[in-house]
Amino acid sequence: MSGEILGIVLRRIAVAIPLMLLVSILVFVVLRLIPADPVAMSVPPNATNEDIEALRREMGLHLPIMHQYAIWLGHILQGDLGKSIAFGQPVFTLIGQSLPATIELAVFGALFATAIGLPGGILLFRLRGRPSEQVVDVGSTLMMSIPEFLWALFLILVFGVAFNLLPFAGRLPPDMTISKVTGFLLLDCLLTGNLTAFLEAIRHMLLPALALALGTVPLIMRLLRSSLLDVIGEDYVTMARLRGVPERRVINRHALRNALLPTLSLMGVQFGFLFGGTLLVEVIYSYPGLGNLMVEAVRNTDLPIIQGAALVFALAVLTINLVVDVVYIVVNPKLRRAR
């Protein structure tokens, strides 16, 4: 069985590779449209026309665009994403420093979203046909109208400014440093046995992760409710009811197990979006991750970073989708039996 799963994974990766190539073409072409001249931005104001022309040749900008792309792609495949214009450091290093923070944040956000969304979906389903359904329904529509970046600001206002309960800037208090082992802060805290820092890091993560989660929760709730509506009419549910199984057990044991599968596969797409949501949430919480790096680069028109970050975001989404697909195959008993 594991051999078959491996085969499916390999096939999915084979599909993802040309997709990733197309992604890189798209990123490259779109950013070449830029109205600002990358050469003019990187020369001193007293540069002569000859200087500019020389730099243009050095940067390869006199070549046809497909040729430029080929050079760029060749560099990327060797792990060279270019040098940041603003920081002067290799983009690969900058992304490597900030990506772990974003991954930690996104994982926590996804966990929160699942922990709140699934019970919420069951609640929404249980209330069907009751007067209170309307209230919860309008409530979930209201929640759907609040994107994660507004949640982020709202949570700061409530828990940070008004009640001063939780920190909302960075990943640790300013006077606290932690020696770097893996780059994943929470892991490093545990590895170095620094429990105080670990708890502080969690405290700093609560609000941004919650903001990310709240943007996804109503979607998960609705997905699960509509999956439950689909399975509740099935014969095995009716049979369970006829046998006198209590309603709570009918939902939890019989309907939920089958409704979770389609919900799971659609949640994968949502987690891809959630990963993109880190962008604004990181900016708002001064959280030193990939999103913050990218928005900073957008403000500085730091093209190498923008390109690199966009590629990493796309790679992350493709990876999340791949993982969700594999999990789906592994847990789906129908597909298991087919083999």
Added chain:
Amino acid sequence: MSPVSAVGTASVASEHPLRRALRSGRVAVGGSILLVLLFCAVAAPLIAPYDPNEQDLLNALKGPFWTDTAAPGFLLGTDNLGRDTLSRLIYGTRVALFVAVCAAVGTMLFGTALALLAGYFGGVVDWLISRAVDLWMSFPPVVLSLILIVGFGVGIGNVILAIILVDWTRFCRVVRSEVLVIRRQNYVDAARLSGFSHLRTMLREVLPAAAPLIITLMSLEMGIAVIVEAILSFVGMSVEASIPAWGVMIADARNYMYQSAWGLILPILAIVTTVLAFNLLGDGLRRTFDARLQQH
């Protein structure tokens, strides 16, 4: 649904769908909010008490009238430059609604056209368009809109273009699967057999059947466009600095939230109310059109 309302649903099923939609509470509430917002946008110069860019530095960071820090003449307070919050909110509806309507129409036209082609012709056309959708879906929407706006440059037209180029997939995916179903209906075959051209069959037979779905999606897309514009404004990549937009107000007020939290809360409320109105409208329309939901 209770038996009584099930009978009610059956009796209104023959009613014109538009009239049925208007009877839904969601459509009525969402539509009313949007009418008020539309009025604010159109009549902004008449109803706004001040020019949105007029500064009164002596009256900076004042609170709304119900707070201690209120200043007479500024109903909802002022920002850090002493600009009137109410006037800026009213003028902000212009950018929000303009982007919402243009982006939704553009997204609808582009996404639906591709969906029709893909679903109707199938085969290679479908394969190509579906792969393009896959490609687009590999980007988080925010990331894609950011790189597009970096590529195009700022400005309201480019914001609209960026939203269209990001969100067409939303229409394309959903409408395509609808077209696949409609395509197999007998009346579509009948139209072809009676000599209709492909184009005419698509526009006269397939498109009307998908219209309810398209209208619903458009309403939801307008809400999404408002959010995307606010996000781009927030990071300073949307409209020019002289044009008041809610996202810009949020970005400005964020730096002064300890002195005046209301400057931050009010534009957030404006965005949420607008998006909620579009979502209520879309949700209400979906419920009126979707037979499956009515049965439950």
